[in-house]
Amino acid sequence: MRIVLLGAPGSGKGTQAQRLQAKYGVPQVSSGDLLRDAVARGTELGLKAKAVMEAGQLVSDDIVLGLIRDRLARPDAANGFILDGFPRNEDQANSLNALLKDIGQPIDAVLLLDVRRETLMQRLAGRRTCPKCGTVYNVHSLNGATTCPREGAELFQRPDDKEEVIGRRLEVYEKQTQPLIDYYAKLGLLRTIAGEGELDSVFERMEAAALAKPLPPSSVKVSTAKVPRNKVVVKAARKPAKKTKKVAVRTAKAKSARKPAPKAKRVKAAPKTAKRAKVAKKRPAKKAARKK
Missing domain, CATH: 1.20.5 (Single alpha-helices involved in coiled-coils or other helix-helix interfaces)
Structure with missing residues (x-):
């Protein structure tokens, strides 16, 4: 299972990725988590990334790709991986393809969680986070509660979960990701999953799409050449x-x-x-x- 997850903020791809990871034992590889971990451990790439971030600049693709290469070289990624947060554009997708080809782990599928904009706004604007355990809740499912059921701490709203910020985040996502969706669709790797409904139902659709084997390009050529x-x-x-x-x-x-x-x-x-x-x-x- 070697897949890339695509989905707008609030689509639930992180939650579904954790479920796939728990069931199939393949690691969820998030570019953001890799950066934070590398900086915390003080690795060579982590120190480079830290210097770039402290200068107020974006971390280069070379650094992120280096982190991904190191992560996929670990034993737990031998049977597959779930890439989340990378790539974000066609150039990164081309670089990622070259990297995965070099290490002999090409992508099997690209899963796109499709969720309506109204639903995304409702999910993101309603998110509340526990300051102690970091658990994320939604006010629409808390029945009016404002504290964490586990820790009892007062829940807070992240600055990037406010409506005016959410609108800009979704616009950036659509602008950056739509070309990427077209890119993977042309390669025959894209599989779109309806991301609304019960979590279990969405997971079943995600699982089926992740396990479905694509038709090899060689067999497609043979089938079209049956009539000489x-x-x-x-x-x-x-x-x-x-x-x-x-x-x-x-x-x-x-x-x-x-x-x-x-x-x-x-x-x-x-x-x-x-x-x-x-x-x-x-x-x-x-x-x-x-x-x-």
């Missing part, structure tokens, strides 16, 4: 030939119908023969008269 070109040419050549024969027969019939019948010629010749016979009979009669 030379056979097509032969069929195309035979059809006109049959039509030509039919036309020739019809033309011959038409010509024969236009020509006068041979019997008509013989009938015309019959009177001439009769006249000659009469003339022949009369000649001897004339000679006999002369002798007399």
Whole structure:
């Protein structure tokens, strides 16, 4: 199971990824988590990323790809992985494909959680986080409660979960991700899953899409080449030939119908023969008269 997850903020892809991870034992690889972990452990790539972030700049793709390479080299990723948060554009997708090809772990599928914008707004604007355990809740499912059921701490709303910020986040996502959706669709890897409904129902759809095996490109070529070109040419050549024969027969019939019948010629010749016979009979009669 080597998959990439796509989905707008609030689509629930993180929750579903954790479920897939728990059931199939493949790690969820989040670019954000990798950066935070590398910085916390003080690795070489982590120190580079920290310097870039402290300078107020975006971490380069090379650093993120290096972190992904290191993460996928661990034993728990031998049977697959779930990439979340990367790639975000076509250039990153091309770089990721090159990396995965180099390590012999190409992508099996790209899962897109499709959720309506109204639902996304409701989910994100209603999110509340526990400051102690970090659990995320939604006010629509808390029945008016404002504290964490586990810790009893007062829940708070993150700044990026406010409506005005959410609108900008969704616009950025749509602008950046739509080309990526088209990119993977052309490769035949994209599988769109309805992301609304009960969590269990969404997970069942995610699981089915993740496990479905794509049709290898080689088999597609074979199936389209079942009818060789030379056979097509032969069929195309035979059809006109049959039509030509039919036309020739019809033309011959038409010509024969236009020509006068041979019997008509013989009938015309019959009177001439009769006249000659009469003339022949009369000649001897004339000679006999002369002798007399």
